[in-house]
Each structure stands twice: as structure tokens, then as C-alpha cells.
Amino acid sequence: MILDSFLVRAALAGVGVGLAAAPLGCFVVWRRMAYFGDATAHAAILGIALSIAFSLPVFLGALIVALAMAVTVSLLSDRGFAMDTLLGVLAHSALAFGLVAASFLSGVRLDLMAYLFGDILAVSRGDLAVIWGGAVLVLGLLTWRWSALLMATLNADLAQASGIDPRREQLVLTLALACVVAVSIKVVGVLLIAAMLVVPAAAARPLARTPEAMALIAAVIGAASALGGLLASYRFDTPTGPTMVCVAALCFALTALAGGRR
Amino acid sequence: MPQLRRGCVSLIALESVDVQLGGVSVLQGVSLNIRRGEIVTVVGPNGSGKSTLLRVMIGAVKPTSGRVVRAEGLRIGYVPQKLHIDPTLPITVTRFLSLPRPVSAVRARDALHRAGVPDLGGRQMAQLSGGQFQRVLLARALLDAPDLLLLDEATQGLDQPGSAAFYRQIEDVRRDLGCSVVMVSHELHVVMSASDRVICLNGHICCEGHPEVVASAPEYRALFGTGTKGALALYRHEHGHLHDHTHDHGHESGAEHSHHISDDDGAGQ
Numbered sequence: 001m002i003l004d005s006f007l008v009r010a011a012l013a014g015v016g017v018g019l020a021a022a023p024l025g026c027f028v029v030w031r032r033m034a035y036f037g038d039a040t041a042h043a044a045i046l047g048i049a050l051s052i053a054f055s056l057p058v059f060l061g062a063l064i065v066a067l068a069m070a071v072t073v074s075l076l077s078d079r080g081f082a083m084d085t086l087l088g089v090l091a092h093s094a095l096a097f098g099l100v101a102a103s104f105l106s107g108v109r110l111d112l113m114a115y116l117f118g119d120i121l122a123v124s125r126g127d128l129a130v131i132w133g134g135a136v137l138v139l140g141l142l143t144w145r146w147s148a149l150l151m152a153t154l155n156a157d158l159a160q161a162s163g164i165d166p167r168r169e170q171l172v173l174t175l176a177l178a179c180v181v182a183v184s185i186k187v188v189g190v191l192l193i194a195a196m197l198v199v200p201a202a203a204a205r206p207l208a209r210t211p212e213a214m215a216l217i218a219a220v221i222g223a224a225s226a227l228g229g230l231l232a233s234y235r236f237d238t239p240t241g242p243t244m245v246c247v248a249a250l251c252f253a254l255t256a257l258a259g260g261r262r
Numbered sequence: 263m264p265q266l267r268r269g270c271v272s273l274i275a276l277e278s279v280d281v282q283l284g285g286v287s288v289l290q291g292v293s294l295n296i297r298r299g300e301i302v303t304v305v306g307p308n309g310s311g312k313s314t315l316l317r318v319m320i321g322a323v324k325p326t327s328g329r330v331v332r333a334e335g336l337r338i339g340y341v342p343q344k345l346h347i348d349p350t351l352p353i354t355v356t357r358f359l360s361l362p363r364p365v366s367a368v369r370a371r372d373a374l375h376r377a378g379v380p381d382l383g384g385r386q387m388a389q390l391s392g393g394q395f396q397r398v399l400l401a402r403a404l405l406d407a408p409d410l411l412l413l414d415e416a417t418q419g420l421d422q423p424g425s426a427a428f429y430r431q432i433e434d435v436r437r438d439l440g441c442s443v444v445m446v447s448h449e450l451h452v453v454m455s456a457s458d459r460v461i462c463l464n465g466h467i468c469c470e471g472h473p474e475v476v477a478s479a480p481e482y483r484a485l486f487g488t489g490t491k492g493a494l495a496l497y498r499h500e501h502g503h504l505h506d507h508t509h510d511h512g513h514e515s516g517a518e519h520s521h522h523i524s525d526d527d528g529a530g531q
Binding site for chain 1: 317322339340347350352353362386412
């Protein structure tokens with residue numbers, strides 16, 4: 001049935017995003033880059049507007065602009081700018097420029113709400129291929145570079161002394177982040193991508209004693225939040241992307257309470 | 263004469279190294295030579311480039327000019343100034359030691375034992391005290407049996423008995439492993455006695471020599487003060503006369519001293 005198939009596609013899309021975003025989100029949390037995720041995601045709306053203006057695939061435009069933003073932030077942070085302020089400026093101005101750029105396009109061509117909050121029920125087979133392609137790429141990248149990424153996250157100089165170039169690992173994370181942002185737009189929208197990165201990772205923290213366990217638990221919580229959010233939104237007729245984030249936030253509240261009591 | 267020959271082997275040499283960071287000149291014309299088995303202490307005021315010097319040695323900072331020559335296959339153990347592990351990152355001491363390359367349980371235990379913390383393997387890094395944390399960092403640096411151990415103010419934040427015990431541990435490690443040690447420290451009175459050579463840095467190398475030579479010289483008092491036993495020695499000395507300096511240093515001691523305090527063994531060759 002058609003109903004079944006769009007729900008199944010939505011479920012698969014949500015699980016794909018949850019699985020890829022949450023382990024990457026662990027690094028975002030460990031490295032205190034939550035705003036970095038926001039800035040990258042918000043930049044994507046500019047990419048969407050540009051790609052529609054130039055009739056390019058939305059995914060491609062979002063990926064390129066998100067990547068440009070992520071690389072810009074990485075380079076500026078190396079120069080010793082005050083990160084907190086810098087990211088606050090970049091995250092919000094990227095969103096503002098994106099919205100202004102979108103306003104130049106005719107309303108028929110751009111459904112802004114779908115890009116801001118996601119439109120998971122409209123996921124096509126092609127979208128699904130892009131989402132899972134991106135998810136596999138990100139998970140593969142994280143698995144391949146795991147030890148080096150972890151070392152660079154613990155301490156840049158210590159990593160250097162062990163023969164690891166921390167700038168290279170930063171670049172790997174930057175690439176992975178841009179990729180997750182680009183594939184997540186359809187599912188949760190640019191405003192809530194950072195939540196799918198950070199919330200499952202934060203929810204996993206009290207349950208984990210090793211970094212690997214935290215990444216795995218975060219992936220499970222991310223995927224479960226996506227599925228739970230989809231079911232809840234279907235049942236209560238609520239917007240799907242935000243409902244997924246609500247479920248993840250409830251998981252966080254539960255594990256935080258359990259962890260605090262232990 | 264293998265002993266002598268061994269003593270002459272240079273592990274790492276800096277040749278006229280200049281470093282600029284963010285447009286600011288941090289090190290100017292620094293040349294030094296670390297020989298096998300010696301303990302060298304680097305002293306100097308805040309912002310004198312001590313940490314940068316160590317970061318040049320590990321390769322984290324590239325010299326703007328000049329060059330760094332390392333002995334072939336040189337293994338460096340590095341204990342950083344401070345390491346903040348975010349409490350959101352769960353990691354046990356043993357797992358921390360196995361990064362980035364896995365080490366066997368026996369080697370991890372041995373390194374922890376050498377660092378004086380044999381029982382901490384299963385603890386979470388974020389729950390360690392300051393002293394325990396520094397010893398775990400030391401254990402990590404010792405894992406690969408380094409030829410050269412670099413310590414960047416490794417006892418910052420430890421109380422006096424704690425840092426004295428830490429430096430005794432370093433001496434034991436040097437005796438057992440025969441590695442060279444280069445350490446940066448503010449605690450001059452503690453590290454002076456343990457050092458074979460002291461290098462005074464302030465952007466450039468102001469002076470260097472055996473601690474006994476330095477200590478018996480009147481210049482030493484100008485350098486570190488006299489009545490400061492047990493307290494942090496003040497860094498006050500005149501060293502503008504040989505160099506083109508514009509910075510303003512304290513001159514209260516009034517003692518002018520010659521640079522490059524003579525070192526009978528020809529240190530710094």
C-alpha cells in the first residue's frame with residue numbers, strides 16, 4: 001500500500017539520520033562544538049536558496065555551503081578568535097542571509113518551512129539513497145579514523161607527539177559534519193539538525209564508561225528517537241522532525257535522572 | 263669508550279630557531295642540543311616561549327626559520343602543561359593509555375607502576391585528582407620507552423610535597439630508563455638540584471650551564487634571588503647588554519652578569 005511505503009521510507013530515513021548523526025554528535029559534545037553544528041546547519045539554508053536559484057540539486061548546494069562554513073569556522077578558530085562570539089555571529093548571520101536569499105525566490109519554488117523543519121513524509125527513494133549513502137560515508141569515516149579522532153579530541157599536542165596531525169582530524173570531523181547536515185535537511189530541517197547531533201549523545205553519556213559505548217548507545221538512542229518520533233507524530237498528528245527531537249530530549253531527561261540517582 | 267661516546271650523542275638539536283605565532287615573535291635564534299641521558303631544565307618568565315620551545319621539539323610548531331634535527335628513530339614522551347578532559351567524555355585510564363595505538367595490559371600496568379600509580383587502571387580519567395592525573399600522563403609518556411621525555415610544567419596545580427614526589431619519580435624514571443629529560447618549570451628550587459643543565463629562556467637563550475656553576479655564581483642570585491627558599495623565585499636579571507632589547511625588565515638587584523655562563527663541558531655545542 002502507498003501509506004505503508006511512505007511510512008517505511010520515512011522510518012528508514014529517520015533511522016539513517018539518527019544512526020549517523022548521534023556518533024558524530026559525541027565528538028561535537030566532547031569537543032564543545034555544539035554551536036559549530038548550528039553554524040554549519042544554518043549555513044545550509046543559504047546553500048538551499050542558492051541551489052534553487054541556480055537549478056542545482058538541493059543536497060549538493062547545502063553540502064557545499066555547509067562545508068564552506070565548517071572550513072571557515074575551523075580556520076578562524078586556529079587563528080585564535082573568541083570561538084563563542086564568533087560562532088554566535090556566524091550561526092545566526094548564516095541563517096539570516098539564507099532567509100533573505102530565499103525571499104528573493106518566488107514562494108512557489110521554495111517551501112521554506114519544509115527546509116527549516118524537515119519534511120520526512122515526503123522522502124523519495126532518491127532521497128533515501130542520498131541519506132543512507134551519507135550515513136554510511138560518515139560512519140565509515142568515523143570508524144576508520146576513530147583512534148586518531150579520539151586522540152586529537154583529548155589533546156592536540158599529545159596527538160601531535162603520537163604522530164597524529166590534529167588539523168587533519170579536525171578536517172575529517174568537519175567533512176562528516178557537513179555531510180550529516182546535508183543529508184539531514186529533508187528529515188529534521190536545518191533548525192533542528194544540531195539537536196539530532198547533540199541530544200542523543202548527551203542522553204548516552206550517563207550510561208557509558210568508554211567512548212565507544214557512548215557512541216553506540218547514542219546511535220541506538222538516535223535511531224529509536226527517530227522511530228518513536230515518527231510513530232508519535234503519526235498518532236498525534238504533530239510535525240515529525242520536532243517530534244523526533246522531543247523524543248530524544250525525553251530520553252536525555254530519563255538517563256540524566258537515572259545517572260544522577262546512581 | 264662506549265660510555266663517553268654514548269654521553270656525547272645528541273638526541274635533538276635546534277639550530278637558530280625563530281618562531282612567530284600570530285605575527286608575534288616568540289623565539290629568536292634559539293640553538294640548543296639535548297644529549298642522551300641528561301636532565302635539562304628550562305626556566306624563564308611567563309610568555310618567554312618555554313612551552314613553545316617544547317612544542318617545537320615535538321613538532322607541533324614549525325620554526326619560521328632555522329631547523330630542528332632529531333636523532334634517527336627518536337622516541338619522544340610528552341607530558342603537556344595541562345590537559346582538560348571534558349567530563350562528557352567517558353574514558354578509563356587503561357583506555358586512555360591505549361590511544362592512539364592499543365597497548366598490552368602488561369605494558370599499561372608497567373607504565374602505571376613506573377609512574378607510581380599502579381592501581382588506577384580502571385578509574386575514569388575525569389575522576390582523578392590533579393596529582394593522579396599528572397602521573398597517568400607520565401605513564402602515557404613512558405609507554406613507548408622514550409629516549410626523550412618532555413615535561414611542560416608538569417606539576418602545575420600540585421602542592422609542594424606532591425610536586426617534590428613527582429620530580430623524585432622523574433629521577434627514578436631517568437635512572438631506570440636512561441632517557442633524557444627536558445622540563446619546563448617554575449619551581450626552580452626543586453628542579454635545580456635534579457638538573458644536569460639549566461637553560462634560561464626569554465625569547466632567546468639568556469644563559470645556560472650546570473646548576474652548580476649557576477648556583478655558585480653571583481649571577482645566580484641575580485637570576486633567582488636569595489631569600490626565596492621554598493617560595494617561587496623571582497625572575498629578575500639584567501640581560502639587555504648583549505642584545506637589542508626594548509622590553510623593560512626589573513633591575514632591582516643591580517647585578518649585571520655575563521651571558522652564556524661558562525660551562526666546562528662545553529654545553530650548547
